[in-house]
Amino acid sequence: MTQPDVAAVPGPPPAAPGASPTDVIHNIGYREYEGPRLGRAYARKSLFSQSLRGAYGLGRSAKSKVLPMILLGAMCAPALIMVAVTVFTHMTHLPVAYTRYAVILQAVITLFVASQAPQSVSRDLRFKTTPLYFSRPIERIDYVAAKFAALATALFLLTALPLLILYVGALLAKLDFGDQTAGFAKGLVSVVLLSLLFAGIGLVIAAVTPRRGFGVAAIIAVFVISYGAVSSVQGVAASQENYDVIGWLGLFSPITLIDGFQTWFLGAQSAFPEASGPPNAGAGLVYLLILLGVVAACFGLLMRRYRKVGLS
Amino acid sequence: MTVIATESLSKRYPRVTALDRLTVDVTPGVTGLVGANGAGKSTLIKILLGLSPATEGRARVLGLDVATDGAEIRGLVGYMPEHDCLPPDVSATEFVVHMARMSGLPPTAARERTADTLRHVGLYEERYRPMGGYSTGMKQRVKLAQALVHDPKLVLLDEPTNGLDPAGRDEMLGLIRRVHTDFGISVLVTSHLLGELERTSDHIVVIDGGKLLRASSTSEFTQATASLAVEVTDREHDLLAMLDAAGLTVQASGHLLLVDIADDGTYDLVRDAVAQLGVGLARMEQRRHRIAELFTDETDETDETDAGDGAGTTPAAAGTAQEGDGRDAA
Secondary structure, three states: OOOOOOEEEOOOOOOOOOOOOEEEEEEEEOOOOOOOHHHHHHHHHHHHHHHHHHHHHHHHHHHHHHHHHHHHHHHHHHHHHHHHHHHOOOOOOOOOOOHHHHHOOOOHHHHHHHHHHHHHHHHHOOOOOOOHOOOOOOOOOHHHHHHHHHHHHHHHHHHHHHHHHHHHHHHOOOHHHHHHHHHHHHHHHHHHHHHHHHHHHHHHHHHOOOOOHHHHHHHHHHHHHHHHHHHHHHHHHOOOOHHHHHHHHHHOOOHHHHHHHHHHHHHOOOOHHHOOOOOOOOHHHHHHHHHHHHHHHHHHHHHHHHHHHOOO | OOEEEEEEEEEEOOOOEEEEEEEEEEEEOEEEEEEEOOHHHHHHHHHOOOOOOOOEEEEEEEEEEEEOOOHHHHHHEEOOOOOOOOOOEEEEEHHHHHEEEEEEEEEHHHHHHHHHHHHHOOHHHHHHOOOHOHHHHHHHHHHHHHHHHHOEEEEEEOOOOOOOHHHHOOOHHHHHHHHOOOOOEEEEEEEHHHHHHHOOOEEEEEEEOOOOEEEEEHHHHOOOEEEEEEEOOOOOOHHHHHHHOOOOOOEEEEOOEEOOOOOOHHHHHHHHHHHHHOEEEEOEEEEEEEHHHHHHOOOOOOOHOOOOOOOOOHHHHHOOOOOOOOOOOO
C-alpha cells in the first residue's frame, strides 16, 4: 500500500467556523543521506559485534538467550565453588590449575560451540541472508574473519571468565600473587588457542549445512567421538605402559591437542593417562604446529566455502 | 549521464552462455529488465555488483568499472534479491538497522534511516515484530527497505513482484515508481512479465538467451497498444454493433469484446452503451502487451496477439508469456 508520506499532526480542536484552519500537515518526504559512509572496516566490525552478541542471544529472542546463558553459568559455577572452598578452608593453592579448568569442563564448551556455531553461519545460509552481505561493500574475507573472530571471542569470554573468577578468588584468599598471576596468564594463553581451535572447527562444520540441527549434531559428534576415540586408545596404551604413544595420540582430538600443547609449552600437568604429555621437544613442537595449522586450515576452508555462495 | 553502461558484455559458463555480447545503456529513471527465466537477468545483476567477473566486455555502474571498483559500487547501489532473505526471528527494525550498518552507516544514522525507510515502504507497527509472521507483501517491503536504507544512487530489484497477489503487485509497482519520483533513486527492476513493467518503467530492456532483444522507452511500447476488454452478461452482439456505430474499432473474442482505446472518451462510450442495453458489465479492463509480442516486433498489430490467452500464436522463444496482463482500468 502506498501510503502517502504525510503525518497528520493533530491540530487543536476544530476551530469555530470562520476561523482560519490551523491544522498543519507536515510532509515528511524522503530525505537524502548526506552523512558519512564508514566503509569496509566498519562494516566488518558491525558484523563482528552483531555475531558476538548473537552468540549469547543478545539482540535475538528471549528463547535464544536461554542456552548460552545456562552454559555460561555452568562454566562459572564450579569456579565460584572452588573459590569459596579455597577461601573458607584456607587452602594454600587452588584445587584446580588454571590450565586444567577448560579441560575438565570441555563438555560445556563443546555444547556452546555446537549450539552457537550453526546459529552464527547456518542461519545466514538457511535464510539466504548471505547475498545481502555480499551485495554490500564487505568482501568474502571480511565476512569469514568477522564470523570467526566473533565465535572465538564468545568462546574466550566463556572460558576466560571462570579463570578470572579463580584468579580474583585466589588473590582474595591471599595466595601467592606471583604464582597465581603466572598461572592465570598461562591459563589465558591456553584458552585463547582453545577458542580459536574450537571456533574454527565448529564454523567449518556448521558452514557446510544450512540445516541448524545437522550442524549441532555434527559438531557434537566430531568433538565427542574424536575425544572418546583418543582417550580410549590412550587407555589401552596406558595399560600396556606405552607412554610415548599416549603422548602422540593427543594430536587427534581438539581438546587433547590443547592439553598436549599446554603440557609442553605452559608447564601444565597433562590430563592424559599417567600424565604423559608429548614425549619430547619434537612432539611438543608438532602439537603447536598442528594446532596453528588446524586453525589456519579452518579459515582457509571457510574462505573456500563462501567462494561459491555469492548471490544465490 | 548513464547509470549503467555495458559494452559487449559476455558471461560464459562451461556449458551455457548466460550473457552474449550485451551492449546496453541505462539512463536515470526506472528501467525494466524483461526476460524469461534464464535469460541472463540475474547474471547481469551479479556482474553489475562486481561479484562475478565478466568473461569479456566491460560494464560501468554510476561511472565505476565493475571489474575494479566493485566495493565502491556496492556502497552506492542497493540490491533486493528475488528469493526470501529474511531471518524469521528478528524484527524488521533490527534487521534493517543491521543491514544499514553493513552498508557503512554509523549507528545513529542507521537507526534514523531505518525508521524513515520502513515508513516509506509502508511498514508501521509491524516493524517491531519478528519477521517470521509477516505476509509476503510485508516481507517484500522489508526486502525493498534494506536495499534503500543507505540512500543508494541506484537500486537493483530482482523480481520484486514475485509471489504477490494482484493487489500487492500493484502496490509494489507503485512503490517502485515512487523510489524514482519521490526519492530520486534510479531503479533497474527485473521481471518476466512485460505487462507489469510497462506502467512502472520509463525504459524497457528486453533480453533473451543473454542477448539484447530490444531497448527502448516505454512510450514506444505502449503506443497504440492499449485495448479494452469488455465482458457483459448478455447481448454482446448488440453491444458490438452499438460500439461499432459509435465509431470504435471492436472485435469479438469469445465472450469478450476488445475495444481499441482511442482516448479517455472510449471508457465513457462503453459505459453508456452498456447502460443503454441494460445488461450487466462483468468486466472492463485494459489489455496490454505480453512479452510474446516483442518477438513479433510488430507493435501495431496488437489486436491479433491480444486475441485470447493461449489462443494466440506464441513464438517458441516466448514460452514464458504468462497470464494476461490485464488490469482493472478504472
